[in-house]
Amino acid sequence: MTISHEQAEWFRSTFDQLTDNMEKAVLGKRHVVRLALTCLLSEGHVLIEDFPGTGKTMLARALANTVQGSHARIQFTPDLLPSDVTGVTVYDQHKGTFEFHPGPIFHTIVLADEINRASPKTQSALLEVMEEGRVTVDGVAHPVGKPFLVIATQNPIEQAGTYRLPEAQLDRFLMKTSVGYPDRQATVELLNNAAVRDRAGLVTPVITAATIAQMSGLADQVYVDPAVIGYVAELAEESRRQPHVKLGLSPRGCLALVRVAKTWACADGRDHVVPDDIKDLAEPVLSHRLLLDAEAQFSGVDVQTVISRLLDSVAPPTDRVGA
């Protein structure tokens, strides 16, 4: 069963509304906004890495505000403990029992600000909830509900006082993207409205959590031709053969790429994925999943270069399978 044209068109229309809504806060970054929304509708989590002051938190807050639901912000610091995120079990003297007090992770959208400033121990506290949508405390599992989205921001690892996220943690994020500096026009507009201190406050909820869940369901029904699937598989295989790549694309990464491509295609009003979707999303989906070796840095090769070579070395399909 695949999505119909009408459903795809509705999806596109709604997606555009969400984008327009978020653009009230995030000026001139429509592509990044679309990527973040795609991540939300794909039931994934997004990692935004950029230099301070580029609007990472603004993007995360705008995304949280656009969805009618609860959201929380966790400012990650070196002394943040895992229980500060997940919650703790406290002994109730009146009842004589231990009761679980949910942490800030139990919200629809969680903004994990500067996640790489926390210690690895605290970062790892997010592993279970990001992958399985539940928190286990004292042997008791506590579901966080749906939809659930973690929007994490981080400073580049070269910045002082940061801890590199472990590979397992990175793999939990569906996408990693950066906001980047605004262009001149956006900057001028931003300065003209400098009186507005909280631009994220301009973003009002325009979609319910139920609708988010409905859109996610529709995206899952988008058709992916075997030729396109083969293309993704070939990309994964080729990523492991690329020079300077220590860790290539995992099966989870492949699944993530296909999942995101479905939503991306649906956001374009299509009921099918085309190779262009894969190419468009390759960098945000793969950039945090490829681990380069030590020689890469000395050779001046970064992960973007590797991905570019990867896309240049694997030809996308031009025809359907069996044609």
Place this chain on the structure above:
Amino acid sequence: MKRAAHASATGTRTRVRSHALLPDRHSWIDIGFTLALAGIALSAFGTSFTGSTYLVVGLLGALIAVVVTHLTRAAGWPIISAVVICVVVFFVLGGPLCLRSLGDTSVLPGASTLARVADQAVFGWKDLLTTLPPIDGDGPLLVLPWLAGLLAGLVGMGLAHLPVRRPWLAAVLPVLGMTAVLSGAIVLGVRHPQSLLLQGSVFAALALAWLAIRAHRASAAVHGGTTSYVRGAGAVVMLALAAGVAFPASALVGNDDDERAVARNWVEPPFDIGRYPSPLAGFRTYVDLKGTTNSTNVYDKTLLDVEGVDTGTRIRFATMDRYDGMVWGASDNALPGPADDSFQRVSSTIDNPVEGDEVDVTVTLGEGWKGVWLPTVGALQSMAFETGDPRAKAEVFRYNLATSTAVVPSGMAPGDRYSFTAVQPDDALTAETVGSAETTALPPGASFIQGPTEKWTEQAGTDPMDRVLAAAEHLRSQGKYSDGIGRTERIYVAGHSVWRLSDEFVNAPQIVGNDEQYAATMALIANDIGVPARVVLGAVVPEGGRVTGKDVSAWVELRAADGSWRTLPTESFMSMTPPADQVPETNTPMSGTVIPPPNPIPPPSDAGEQSDADLKERKATRKKSDEQEDGLIPGLPAWIGVVLTYVGGPLLLVALLLGAVVGLKAWRRHRRRSADSPSARFVGAWRELVDHARDLGQVVPLGPTVTRREQSLGIVSGQAGPLARRADSFVFGPHVPEKAAATSYWELVDAERRAMSGEVGRWQRLRAAISLRSLGVRPRRTSAAPDGAPREAAADTGRTRGLKSRLRTLADWRSRRAPD
């Protein structure tokens, strides 16, 4: 292979295995059959060339073409690249291989060599057809088998690997192509085939065997490689039957050489013997001037020194077989029906099937000889010029098998020496000789001869030959001999026009003339009686072999019933008795009558021996008509013909090449439009749009990693984006597209192509139509480079990266979207 299989399973076409340059089993079979059939086809030139060099050169060409075609196919290049490479090879190796006899042996040919190769390729066909075979096997005409070999190899292998959807067509096409090559070679050959067995049965057997193998191959592809022994046995039986039938059939059909259709039958030699003056008209340069002097007279001068023949042998200067009312002259095609009766180029050896004694003769031209006619004896078998730029003379040398007359249009000069082998047939006229029964039409204006003929032969019965001899006897007995020298004989003027032969000869009170008038009249009489006759100017070789002007005479040849020509000697119809002095030295004019003064012996004309006033007038008339008719196109001036020949030919070649480009594109479009699967038709339609944009000069990103959407950004067209999106939606959509949808999509693409063409000028449209850009090599899909070096396929990498940024900065992709 594993990777290729994986790609096939997923349909990503991300890997293409590196093509092996060595042929596989099927390719070896195709190569073998192509070379074998090309060899048989080339053998059709066997009767046109001497030796076997033509076959070696032709087979080498076929081999090169086969290898080039295979390698270009293995490299994935289009067939046009093989054609281009073969053209280059043709010119580069054409000089060393084919023009060695002209000294063009350098490996790197110069401009003159290239021009000569091109000239032979374009105009050599006519030279081949108008040259009496066999042609020298090492001459410049070797360019033709060289070209034919390349062509055969290209046709065979090109068609063998032509992607054709219908299996039966794929099996038949190369066989048909090689059959066409054989047919072409036969048409360009001679009426006597080289070998009916070879060109008939063997070719048919090989062709059918190849056909069977290819059909089996196609069938195996369709049926998964299964076949039955019954089918194989049937093929063998069919082969045997075909070969068995082909030989007797080929032996029966066209067994008569006259029925064998060859182009030689219809191509007329580009040579007009009629432009040269009749040597008979200049007979008085050979007569005794009796004391007077004339620088042109050669009575006492040496004309030839002949070695190798007996005294008394008749040596022929020229045979004149057509009378036009003015002169007897040499002509082409005087005999009815197909016959070798034209002046054809011949090589050093001449295929001249005449029975008789063979003689080896050497002739050295003396001081008195000039002109284009070449004295010979009997029927030539070979000719070798020894002095005076022999190669140039051999190039232009022409010979008429029917009249045994040789001519060197560039002229012969005193001191020139040549040798030849000839066969002297029995040409004696005997009492048993029966005249030919062929009816001969009396030449125009020669009806005056009918009365005297009737009168002189009324006692000779009805036998034509008897009547001819009776008329000859009458002339000999009643006529007188005079060269018109001396005051009393000046009235016997030169020439053999109608006026001279009627009023001043046969109808005159006294028949007076010399060899010129007697031979001319005798030939007319014989033709009137019904015995084909012609006039020969020549000499009887005297003791010592030195021929002077006084040895020159004119005689008549009569055609016998067996087709041979018999000599009617001069002395049998010409009197040697001088006229009596009945003609007064000083005429007293009668009252009221003005007798014109006798014609003096005219000075020699620039054109040669022919010198009488009538001939001058005739020449003037002919010169004018020559200017109009010598061209390739009758009715147009000659210069137009020259321009058409040297400009039109190359233009035609260019037009053919451009037409081939247009045809290739049309064929490519047809293939794409009629692809098997509808989705392939969508893909083909999009590629057609991309190719059209490239032909228009637009920079469209190419490469294995470029998608349709990325390409659409490089196409200057309002609908390129929606069309790319539409193609993607059908190709990668959830439903298999219908053919009707593909047809509709093609209509959209065609409309967009027209719109794109409409936005440019006419000249750019024309350039786009003949542009080779879209026929060029497409970048191949390659795998990742293991060392991290830039990839082969990344020629467009920079462009692709640029596109990525454009993709993000250009207007939103969705704004270009059209409803599906």
